[in-house]
Amino acid sequence: AALRKAIIDNTVEYPEFEGSEHHDILSVSLGFFDGALWKMLRQNVVDRSDKIDVWFSSPARHLIQDPATKTVIGVQIERDHVLRNIKANNGVVMATGGFENNPEMLEDYLGASKLVPLGTLYNKGDGIKMATEVGASLWHMNNYESLGMLHGLAFTVPTGKRGKLILGDWKAIYDGSVFLAGDDGTRYYPEDMTNRHGHVYSHGYWKVPQNNHHPHIIFDKKQYEKFADKETSIYPQAQDMIIEANTLEELAKKIGAVPEKLQEQVAEFNFFATEGKDYAFHRNPETMQAFDAEGPYYALSVSQTVLNTQGGPRRNARAEILSNDGTPIPHLYGAGELGGISAGRYQAGENIAECLIFGKIAGLNAARVKEEVFEHTAEEPDAVSSASQTEKKVNLGSDLDVKETYMVGANQYLGRSNAGVGNEVVVRITVDDDKKLKDIEILKQSETGIGAQAIESMPKEMISKNTYEVDSISGASATSRALKEAVKDAMNKI
Ligand SMILES: Cc1cc2nc3c(=O)[nH]c(=O)nc-3n(C[C@H](O)[C@H](O)[C@H](O)COP(=O)(O)OP(=O)(O)OC[C@H]3O[C@@H](n4cnc5c(N)ncnc54)[C@H](O)[C@@H]3O)c2cc1C
Structure with missing residues (x-):
């Protein structure tokens, strides 16, 4: 009950809305981002x-x-x-x-x-x-809704790729000699502000922020050390994406900002930090530290996310x-x-x-069977698709009925699981004459993101340890479970 109340208190994003006291939460699992609801719905369709x-x-x-x-x-x-x-x-x-x-x-x-x-x-x-x-x-x-760092940002990825959702209190991105710069290199928002699924507070209303094409997190050398700190870093991989320059002018050129604007912005930020007041956006001055007078300076490219x-x-x-x-x-x-x-x-x-x-x-x-009698003007093309309406019954089947057949040779066994986030996972294991795992082939899977990493790395460990009971990949618990379950299913047939 305490957990439920805590979740409700934390998820009522607009407590000021009339009726918000009736906000409730239902969950089909105690997990987080484990695809449990999807799996349950999918199973109902399969059944x-x-x-x-x-x-x-x-x-x-x-x-x-x-x-x-x-x-x-x-x-x-x-x-x-x-x-x-x-x-x-x-x-x-x-x-x-x-x-x-x-x-x-x-x-x-x-x-x-x-x-x-x-x-x-x-x-x-x-x-x-x-x-x-x-x-x-x-x-x-x-x-639309966003989620992630600051007001719903993710590190920039190539167009057409999925972004990495980064949650958690990562002080390096808003506390210290660091700010968020818009396209021209100037700040546009108080970096310590809480947001509501990317909507930021603006004169009494919560608005989705006006998008910048290529915003960047800008910081200096001492802040760089905070990003590099493995103890507190929420996403250590960010280290590899940092853009470095000896001067602010050089940094501005590298990130497509206006050099004079970025220089002026850093000077203004430093002034606010030493004055103890952010006259522009009212960020808590305790989270503002003046930038180093000398470079190097750094930037991380970020983009607005869409859930x-x-x-x-x-x-x-x-x-x-x-x-x-x-x-x-x-x-x-x-x-x-x-x-x-x-x-x-x-x-x-x-x-x-x-x-x-x-x-x-x-x-x-x-x-519901409709009562109205529908008189259709057969043979005439319809307004939208120009398709002829002549009815012709063809049985086109269902993809759920298509059961793939997989070949197994000597010492080979098939295993299946529906515990993943995507579709069914099918594996084929090969064992040696002593019944030890020699190979695990993934014959079918549709896991994405970090799940794809689990699919890549876990079979190797299973083979070297000769068991399906290996450590799950952090952040890919559903895929890890599916893989273990499928290999277990195959091993049970030995
Ligand atoms: C990381 C993340 C976390 C989220 N967390 C929450 C949360 O905690 N709570 C919450 O309420 N919401 C959350 N959301 C939002 C929520 O998940 C979505 O709004 C919801 O899943 C939308 O469901 P849908 O069925 O309307 O659309 P979708 O699940 O997007 O399904 C639409 C389907 O239609 C298919 N499609 C598209 N075009 C065609 C076509 N021409 N013909 C046939 N099929 C087509 C697509 O391929 C897709 O399979 C989250 C979203 C994300 C990304």
Whole structure:
């Protein structure tokens, strides 16, 4: 109960909101970022695979709408490079996530030139395009959530790569001779300020900060020692990303800032630190120390992160997607962060809650057999996809029914686990004549991030120690567990 209360107290991000006292938390595991909810949901789908067809790598391209009644009667889906018109008996639920990975939409809706995704790399705003094609109204387009260092920053990664989520109180980034510089080399925010999923306090409102293209953490030699301190460093790998220069002018040139602005900024910061007052942004002066008079000086390149966007088609409490005149588009429903309910601010946890709540409402309403008799003008091309509506039943199967077959030779055994964060993990072990582990091959896995490291390193240790019971890789507990479980499953068959 104490843990629950502590979590609730820490996750009510806007206690000033009416009704915030009713904020509660539910968890399906005691773990943290272990994919437990996803695994449970996935298992429920797998258990009902006789009723649910699952298609991987089959993006929806368009909704199919009856031009006369505006009823959504199906979805055009690309599968194996063929566009298939899939008929929906009673409704379609749109749940294609946000536009985290669509640079044009990030620019248009959020005014952000670049955001580093911390989650999916595949949400490209397809649902927004499809919904607007059938006349949906949009909402909450300019809201999104960040997490990470300072006001939701991660160390810069190449475009198209996932950023590393760094949490925890890392004093080196806000306490000492260090500040956060925007594109031109000047400060734009009090570095010790708490934030709410990246929203920073501004004149009574919590706003997502105006993005800089290439912000940097700027510091001097004595602060460098704090970054190098392995005891307190939250991300020791940052050491390898530090940019060094002998002078501020040289540093500014290296990071694409304006040399005079950076020099002026350091002088101003030093003045505030010695005066004991940050006249510009009101950072706690106890966290401000003047920069060394001589170089070297340093910079770390950072970028604003995106956990998820909130914008998408407007929906009502019945999860019906609404058209511009406020009326529901018949048989079209929405759930999840595609048109999430958070307008300008976000009460933490709301996203998953609405995935579950609106997912259920949308699913029930879409499955309900509709009373209205739908007269369809067969043979005529529809308004959106130009696809012919002639009905032709083809059984296209389900990817869950596809059971891969793997070959095993002498002294080889297969093992499987569903305990990972991604799909099933399948391994093939080879043992020698004394039944000792000789090889572990990973035949199937879809783990990402640090999990991929576990997949790389753990089998070697298992082989050298001749056991599946090896240390898990920190930060990849679910993948480690899946790998151990799969190897155990195979070893049990020896
Ligand atoms: C690191 C991290 C931590 C988070 N922590 C929390 C938290 O603690 N609490 C909370 O409430 N929220 C949290 N969130 C946010 C939350 O996870 C998301 O908002 C939520 O998972 C969105 O679920 P969704 O089903 O709407 O979209 P997604 O889970 O993004 O699923 C959308 C799916 O649609 C697929 N898709 C996209 N386009 C197409 C297409 N054309 N055709 C077919 N499929 C398509 C995508 O591939 C994807 O699989 C976190 C997010 C991240 C990244």
